[in-house]
Amino acid sequence: MVKTFKYIYGLRFETKGLENFQVEGPCVIVSNHQSILDMIGLMEILPDNCVQIGKKELLYMGPVGLIMYLGGVIFINRKSTSNAKTVMSGVAQTMLDENVKVWVYPEGTRNGNGDLLPFKKGAFHLAIQAQVPIIPVVYSSFSSFYNPAKKLFISGKIRVEVLQPIETKGLKAEDVADLTERCYSTMRETFFRLSGLASEANGSAQSPQQ
Numbered sequence: 001m002v003k004t005f006k007y008i009y010g011l012r013f014e015t016k017g018l019e020n021f022q023v024e025g026p027c028v029i030v031s032n033h034q035s036i037l038d039m040i041g042l043m044e045i046l047p048d049n050c051v052q053i054g055k056k057e058l059l060y061m062g063p064v065g066l067i068m069y070l071g072g073v074i075f076i077n078r079k080s081t082s083n084a085k086t087v088m089s090g091v092a093q094t095m096l097d098e099n100v101k102v103w104v105y106p107e108g109t110r111n112g113n114g115d116l117l118p119f120k121k122g123a124f125h126l127a128i129q130a131q132v133p134i135i136p137v138v139y140s141s142f143s144s145f146y147n148p149a150k151k152l153f154i155s156g157k158i159r160v161e162v163l164q165p166i167e168t169k170g171l172k173a174e175d176v177a178d179l180t181e182r183c184y185s186t187m188r189e190t191f192f193r194l195s196g197l198a199s200e201a202n203g204s205a206q207s208p209q210q
């Protein structure tokens, strides 16, 4: 049902690398998060047996919260790192027991400013604790067709790339920072490429025309 919103809004998806989802057993999928439109992009490529990590406030969104709850979304309290850590440790065991993939937005919040925010570390702890691969997914920038500040929302194309799995076998807690950084730079590079943006050393991004 969520997927059908793409026809209403005139969004087209060009997807590459779906075969990278074909890993044996569970994995952690990480993707960039620009807006609520990501829910359409999520449903466009959602693999089987995959649940998402969401902020707990979403649970209180009436019927939408109920659907998410019934769909298996794992709710975390972002204001309490210790609570979120406890929930995610439980997830590591469950994903192995039940052969489930877990989708995390490592930026931890929506960000439509034409770059990726620094990644939070929960997804990477999770993958290392469960010793499962990380599969990065990158969606190109929406800014050419969707910009609430400029009251812009027209039809547009979203390029999606499912990148190759990053193995975590043998990695330990002390490798989390390095793994996070590796994944971040690969995804950021891919984001700029898919969006046709030139990156700048200071972290801001500009289109070549600008």
Ligand SMILES: CCCCC/C=C/C/C=C\CCCCCCCC(=O)SCCNC(=O)CCNC(=O)[C@H](O)C(C)(C)COP(=O)(O)OP(=O)(O)OC[C@H]1O[C@@H](n2cnc3c(N)ncnc32)[C@H](O)[C@@H]1OP(=O)(O)O
Residues within 6 Å of the ligand: 001, 002, 033, 039, 052, 053, 054, 055, 058, 064, 067, 068, 071, 073, 076, 077, 078, 080, 081, 084, 085, 088, 089, 104, 105, 106, 107, 108, 109, 119, 120, 121, 122, 123, 125, 126, 176
């Ligand atoms: C029309 C009808 C519609 C019908 C409806 C249908 C709807 C669709 C159905 C389903 C779709 C659902 C989609 C849901 C999408 C939801 C999107 C969101 O909500 S995004 C926001 C929530 N997600 C996240 O925040 C995930 C990312 N965040 C993290 O991973 C964080 O790390 C954290 C676990 C929340 C902790 O946050 P904190 O700010 O404290 O982050 P740090 O990363 O800086 O961590 C601090 C510190 O703790 C260490 N740490 C972190 N995690 C762990 C861990 N698991 N184990 C051990 N240690 C951990 C981390 O390393 C840091 O320490 P240090 O600095 O020393 O390294």
Ligand SMILES: CCCCCCCC/C=C\CCCCCCCC(=O)OC[C@@H](O)COP(=O)(O)O
Residues within 6 Å of the ligand: 002, 005, 033, 035, 036, 037, 039, 040, 055, 058, 064, 105, 108, 109, 110, 111, 153
């Ligand atoms: C004009 C925009 C129109 C949007 C059309 C949306 C089509 C999708 C239809 C229904 C899906 C409803 C599901 C709602 C789930 C919202 C998930 C989401 O994006 O949560 C925000 C959260 O991650 C981070 O929150 P903050 O950025 O920190 O606060």
